[in-house]
Amino acid sequence: MENLCEEVKSLPPFQEVCPEAYQYTVEKPSVLQINVGRKCNLACRHCHLECGPNRREIMGRDVLEVCLRVYQRHGYDTIDITGGAPEMCPDLKWFIQEAKKLCSHIIVRSNGVIWLEPGYEDFPEFFANHGVELFLSLPYYRAKEADRQRGEGTFHREIACIQRINGLGYGKGEGLTLNLVYNPNGALLPPPQEAMEQEYKERLSRDFGICFDHLYCITNNPMGRFSQFLKRNGNLEKYMQKLYQALNPAAFEGMMCRSQISVGYDGRVYDCDFNQAGELPIAGRKSIFDLAEEDYSPRHIVFGRHCYGCTAGAGSS
């Protein structure tokens, strides 16, 4: 995939702006993020990995097995599973069962509506039985905006899915955590998280009787399908400038790349999921198989101009 952000030369390279102290991973990393594949039942307009029904990249069991070895050896405390639609990885259930023996904090980032597709209907109960924390992307509390981003009819199908997992105990403060994820409906920055969470809670409760634990407001990262949208509409430079003008120095410390590693479907390793989109592997270009043979040591993070997406406003990591 081409990295369009690097065409915007009016912005300084991110590493010239980021303080040296924050250009390295921390001494003790916390999150092993695993992108189990780019196959997805949706093709969202903001997707930085350009996931969709036609993609075929899926993580195999050999990579999943070695992820568990690295999890133990490098001392992470969280396994964060993303995609694509993670449920479309045939070994996902096996992996979660094995991971549960080692890790008490497993996160799955889902679109929810996959649970309405044949063969995927039992995932909510599976996640509940294994105490998986769920992050569901719901870009707005109204159908018009959400469907514009994710496809016609998606909003009401997801609402039905959330109502179903509320029935399983998710989002009620009873131990099964349900987080929703907001992202802007275009070339805009996200709103303040606290105010938007309150608005989501009021609207979703009033309109659909839905409850959830937390709302995360994230910035659209100018990679993949979203960067192509920006370029097509002549907004790429303007959006990059908007991110740069909103740079918040306090956000450097909390950048997710500092405390995680991101594994691609084929075992290649990145500092974050956005670097996967830009095909920017970790320094040294080691694979997850290489990392399984060595102890963790802090590494220099690979940056690009897309990293301004993580430091704009309140920060988005």
Next chain:
Amino acid sequence: MNTYYNPEDLAKFSTMGEEAPKLWESFMNYYGQVFADGALSAKEKSLIAFAVALTVQCPYCIDSYTNDYLEKGGNEEELTEAAHVACAIRGGASLVHGVQMKNIVKDQMF
């Protein structure tokens, strides 16, 4: 310059402080406080600002407060209703001035 209104001029707003820095600083302090959360939320104030921008027909303010309101989590439906509020007040203001016309008619004619 091909037009009186140039989108790039918005970024030059602060040049209005060059010959009058104290006035500019006072204005910006006031401006910042006006739009902070208060009895009205910053989001509500942003929508009011958008409606006023339509009324004074300032393209810079319409651009700024459309973006600002959307970035505070608002939506197109709310902005459209606010535009109709501005329209109703402007239209109503014209119409209610028609009463002056009626007063003159009543005063001047048989």
